[in-house]
Amino acid sequence: AFVKHGGSLVDDTKPIDEHSMPYFLIVIYDEITIQNWRTIDTTLSKKKFYQSLKAFNERQSANKVAFIQSLWLSECLKQKKYVQISSYELKADSDNNKQEDLKECTKRKNSDENVDNLKKPKISEQELMNDKKRIVKYQEEYKSDSDSSYCDDESTMGLSNKDFFELQLYSKSTNESWTCAHSSKEQTENLNEHITDKLEKMLTIYENKNEKYRALGYQKAILILKRHPKQIQSKEEALALPGIGKRIADKIWEILQTGDLRKLDEMSSREDTNSLKLFTDIHGVGPTTAHLFLTQGYRTLEDLKTKANLTRQQKIGLKYYDEFKQRIPRDEVSKIENKVKCAALSLKHGLIVQACGSYRRGQATCGDVDILITHPDRKSHKGIFTRLLNLLHEQNFLTDDLVVQEENCDNQCKYLGVCRLDEANSLHRRIDIIVVPYDEYACALLYFTGSTHFNRSMRHLARKLGLSLCEKSINKNVRRKGVEKVNTGERLV
DNA sequence: AGGCAGCGCAC
DNA sequence: GTGCGC
DNA sequence: GCCT
Numbered sequence: 308a309f310v311k312h313g314g315s316l317v318d319d320t321k322p323i324d325e326h327s328m329p330y331f332l333i334v335i336y337d338e339i340t341i342q343n344w345r346t347i348d349t350t351l352s353k354k355k356f357y358q359s360l361k362a363f364n365e366r367q368s369a370n371k372v373a374f375i376q377s378l379w380l381s382e383c384l385k386q387k388k389y390v391q392i393s394s395y396e397l398k399a400d401s402d403n404n405k406q407e408d409l410k411e412c413t414k415r416k417n418s419d420e421n422v423d424n425l426k427k428p429k430i431s432e433q434e435l436m437n438d439k440k441r442i443v444k445y446q447e448e449y450k451s452d453s454d455s456s457y458c459d460d461e462s463t464m465g466l467s468n469k470d471f472f473e474l475q476l477y478s479k480s481t482n483e484s485w486t487c488a489h490s491s492k493e494q495t496e497n498l499n500e501h502i503t504d505k506l507e508k509m510l511t512i513y514e515n516k517n518e519k520y521r522a523l524g525y526q527k528a529i530l531i532l533k534r535h536p537k538q539i540q541s542k543e544e545a546l547a548l549p550g551i552g553k554r555i556a557d558k559i560w561e562i563l564q565t566g567d568l569r570k571l572d573e574m575s576s577r578e579d580t581n582s583l584k585l586f587t588d589i590h591g592v593g594p595t596t597a598h599l600f601l602t603q604g605y606r607t608l609e610d611l612k613t614k615a616n617l618t619r620q621q622k623i624g625l626k627y628y629d630e631f632k633q634r635i636p637r638d639e640v641s642k643i644e645n646k647v648k649c650a651a652l653s654l655k656h657g658l659i660v661q662a663c664g665s666y667r668r669g670q671a672t673c674g675d676v677d678i679l680i681t682h683p684d685r686k687s688h689k690g691i692f693t694r695l696l697n698l699l700h701e702q703n704f705l706t707d708d709l710v711v712q713e714e715n716c717d718n719q720c721k722y723l724g725v726c727r728l729d730e731a732n733s734l735h736r737r738i739d740i741i742v743v744p745y746d747e748y749a750c751a752l753l754y755f756t757g758s759t760h761f762n763r764s765m766r767h768l769a770r771k772l773g774l775s776l777c778e779k780s781i782n783k784n785v786r787r788k789g790v791e792k793v794n795t796g797e798r799l800v
Numbered sequence: 801a802g803g804c805a806g807c808g809c810a811c
Numbered sequence: 812g813t814g815c816g817c
Numbered sequence: 818g819c820c821t
Contacts, residue, residue, distance in 0.1 A: 509818095510818095513818080518818085519804090520803085520804060520818065520819090521818045521819095522818075523804060523818070523819085524804090524818020524819050524820095525818060525819095526818090527804095527818080527819070527820095528818075528819080549819090549820085550818095550819065550820085551819080552818070552819050552820080553819095554818065554819085555818070555819085590815095590816085591810090591814095591815070591816085592815085593814060593815050593816085594814090594815095595813080595814060595815090596814070596815085618810065618811065619810080619811095620810075620815085620816095677817090709816090710808085710809055710810080710816085710817095711809090712808060712809060714808085721808085721809095721817080723809095723816075723817080739816095739817075754817090755817090759817090762805090763804080763805080766805060767804085767805095770805095775805095776805095777805080777806075777807090778806095778807090778817090801821105802820105802821090803819105803820090803821090804818105804819090804820090806817105807816105807817085808815105808816100808817095809814105809815090809816095810813105810814090810815090811812105811813090811814090811815105
C-alpha cells in the first residue's frame with residue numbers, strides 16, 4: 308500500500324475542500340481488493356487533484372483509480388467490512404468547476420503530448436512510480452530472504468493495512484508524527500544529507516558528553532530530516548517539521564548559509580572530544596568512564612591497555628576494538644542465525660530461532676546480531692538456554708561472554724557475548740541470544756526488532772492509549788502515579 | 801517545569 | 812548506588 | 818535537544 312503523509316503535495320493554491328477532510332487516492336484492481344492507496348494532502352489544489360486522477364488512469368489502464376473521501380474509510384472500520392465506494396467517490400464530472408479543471412488539464416496535456424513525456428511535472432505520478440519501484444524492490448529483497456521461518460513473519464513484520472489506516476488517521480487527528488505508523492517501505496533517499504551529516508556529528512558528541520536527552524532531541528530531528536521528501540531550503544521550512552525547534556532550525560540555517568556549523572567545528576577540534584569518542588567506542592565504556600579515563604590522563608587505547616584498570620567487559624571490548632566497529636553484512640548474519648538454529652534444533656525439535664534487530668528490518672549491514680528463541684509448545688524453551696550456550700561454546704562459536712542473564716529458568720534468558728564463524732577471515736561479532744516463553748514471543752519480537760526509535764514511538768503511543776508496552780507484554784488499565792505504577796493492569800498480549 | 805522506558809547485570 | 816547496554 |  309502507498310501511504311503518504313500530507314506535505315509532499317502541498318500546493319499554494321486553494322484547497323479542494325473547505326471542511327478539511329483528507330482524501331485517499333485508491334487504486335482498485337478489482338471490486339474487492341484495494342491494492343494501492345495513499346493519502347493526499349488536504350491542501351492539494353483542484354488542478355493537481357484532477358491532473359493526478361487523469362495521470363493515474365492513463366498510466367494504470369487496467370486498473371481503476373479513484374479519489375475516495377476518508378469518510379469511507381471510517382465507515383469500513385466502523386462496520387468492520389468493505390463498504391461500497393460508489394457514494395464516497397469524487398467523480399471528475401461531479402460538478403462544473405471540476406470539469407473545467409479537467410478539461411483544462413486535458414487540453415494542456417494534448418498540447419504537451421509530443422514534446423516530452425518526462426517533462427510533465429506531475430508530482431504525484433512521479434511519486435507513485437517511485438513508490439512502486441520501492442515496493443517492488445522491497446518485495447524482491449524480502450523474498451530473497453530465503454529463510455524458512457519467514458512466512459509467518461508477514462503478520463508481525465508490519466501492521467496490517469487497517470492498522471495503518473487507523474494509525475494514519477489517529478496521527479492526522481492529533482497532528483503528531485508516529486514513527487511506528489510509518490512503513491519501512493516508504494523510506495526515501497536522504498535529500499538532506501548535507502545537514503544530517505553535521506547534526507549526526509553533534510549527536511555523537513553530545514552522547515559522549517553524557518547529555519543523553521539533548522542527544523535524543525538531535526536524534527529525532529535527524530530522523531525527521533532524513534525522512535523529509537525534499538531538500539530543506541529555509542529555516543521556516545525546517546521549523547515547521549515536528550521535532551525541529553528553534554535551536555536546531557538555527558543550526559540548519561547556518562549550514563544552509565555557510566555550509567558549515569561553527570559550533571561543530573569548534574567542538575570537534577577540541578582534543579578531548581576525540582579521545583572521548585575513542586574511548587566510548589569500547590564496549591562497556593560509556594560517557595562517564597570515558598571522562599574518568601580522560602581525567603586520569605589517558606589519551607590512547609595503549610594507555611588503557613597498560614595502565615587503566617578495566618572491567619572484564621571493557622577488556623573484551625578493547626580486545627576486539629577494531630572488529631566490533633566493522634559492520635556485519637546481511638548474509639553473514641544469516642549464516643550466524645543458521646549456525647545457532649542448527650545447534651538449537653539439535654537440542655530440541657520445533658524451536659523457533661529468529662534473527663531480529665536491523666537484520667529483520669532489512670538493513671544491508673548490521674552492527675550486531677540479535678537472536679530470539681522460543682518454542683510454540685509453551686514449555687520446551689525451558690532449560691534450553693544453558694545447554695545451547697554450552698554447545699555453542701564447545702563448537703568454539705562463542706568466544707567470549709559479556710553477560711549471562713538468567714532470570715527464572717522459565718522466563719526470559721538473555722546472553723550477550725561474542726561469536727565467530729569458522730571461516731577464513733571471519734571477524735569476531737557481537738551476538739545477543741534471548742530465550743523467551745512463547746507467550747512473550749510477540750512482544751519480544753517487536754522489541755528486539757526495533758528500531759530503538761520505533762520502540763520509543765510505540766511505547767509512547769501505547770501510553771497515550773492507556774496501555775503499557777514492554778518487551779514481555781502489553782497491558783491495559785495501567786494507572787500511574789507519576790512514574791510509579793499503581794496498577795499493572797491486565798495483560799492483553 | 802518535567803518527561804523523554806525501564807530492566808538486570810557488573811562493579 | 813552508579814554505569815552500561817539492551 | 819524538543820514537546821506538552
